[in-house]
Amino acid sequence: xxxxxxxxxxxxxxxxxxxxxxxxxxxxxxxxxxxxxxxxxxxxxxxxxxxxxxxxxxxxxxxxxxxxxxxxxxxxxxxxxxxxxxxxxxxxxxxxxxxxxxxxxxxxxxx
Amino acid sequence: xxxxxxxxxxxxxxxxxxxxxxxxxxxxxxxxxxxxxxxxxxxxxxxxxxxxxxxxxxxxxxxxxxxxxxxxxxxxxxxxxxxxxxxxxxxxxxxxxxxxxxxxxxxxxxxx
Numbered sequence: 001x002x003x004x005x006x007x008x009x010x011x012x013x014x015x016x017x018x019x020x021x022x023x024x025x026x027x028x029x030x031x032x033x034x035x036x037x038x039x040x041x042x043x044x045x046x047x048x049x050x051x052x053x054x055x056x057x058x059x060x061x062x063x064x065x066x067x068x069x070x071x072x073x074x075x076x077x078x079x080x081x082x083x084x085x086x087x088x089x090x091x092x093x094x095x096x097x098x099x100x101x102x103x104x105x106x107x108x109x110x111x
Numbered sequence: 112x113x114x115x116x117x118x119x120x121x122x123x124x125x126x127x128x129x130x131x132x133x134x135x136x137x138x139x140x141x142x143x144x145x146x147x148x149x150x151x152x153x154x155x156x157x158x159x160x161x162x163x164x165x166x167x168x169x170x171x172x173x174x175x176x177x178x179x180x181x182x183x184x185x186x187x188x189x190x191x192x193x194x195x196x197x198x199x200x201x202x203x204x205x206x207x208x209x210x211x212x213x214x215x216x217x218x219x220x221x222x223x
Contacts, residue, residue, distance in 0.1 A: 043154070
């Protein structure tokens with residue numbers, strides 16, 4: 001069982017629609033990150049959230065960290081084909097930066 | 112971009128043979144990680160290092176060992192490769208601020 005569970009595992013929607021991806025855990029994280037991965041490449045950081053209740057916006061992407069710092073969400077407004085990819089959340093535990101990743105959400109935006 | 116190089120990028124090996132994957136960084140980052148990526152599992156942590164000669168196990172460490180004799184190099188060894196270790200392996204480093212992980216390009220390993 002992985003420490004961070006993401007849902008849904010797969011999501012396919014039409015261009016222009018909105019979507020939300022979730023990242024949940026029973027553990028408390030000091031910070032939580034979201035990455036996007038393209039085929040054949042390593043993940044690339046989108047955002048880091050560090051404060052419970054924090055909301056960060058990156059153009060059409062809105063990231064929220066839960067009040068208890070156990071969960072996070074990623075909301076995309078007016079999805080574009082360029083948003084297609086694998087989205088991963090990650091958190092560090094224990095003070096020695098043991099970085100754990102979620103199960104991933106594979107997003108496909110249909111033109 | 113952080114300078115993280117993985118070698119080899121692709122490898123096919125036979126069951127039962129030892130295999131070593133190398134990760135080299137030029138950023139002087141303290142923390143280094145080895146992950147494997149399989150469909151439906153995201154990235155799973157194999158081993159990580161928090162300093163030279165300081166390593167610890169991740170969630171899927173059985174059958175793997177690591178060594179870090181220099182800050183810049185982190186080696187992952189499959190002691191006796193099995194077909195279940197066919198995967199894409201990623202090395203990552205964590206910077207001093209601890210707020211972003213940087214990844215290599217990955218190594219695709221096939222055990223036949």
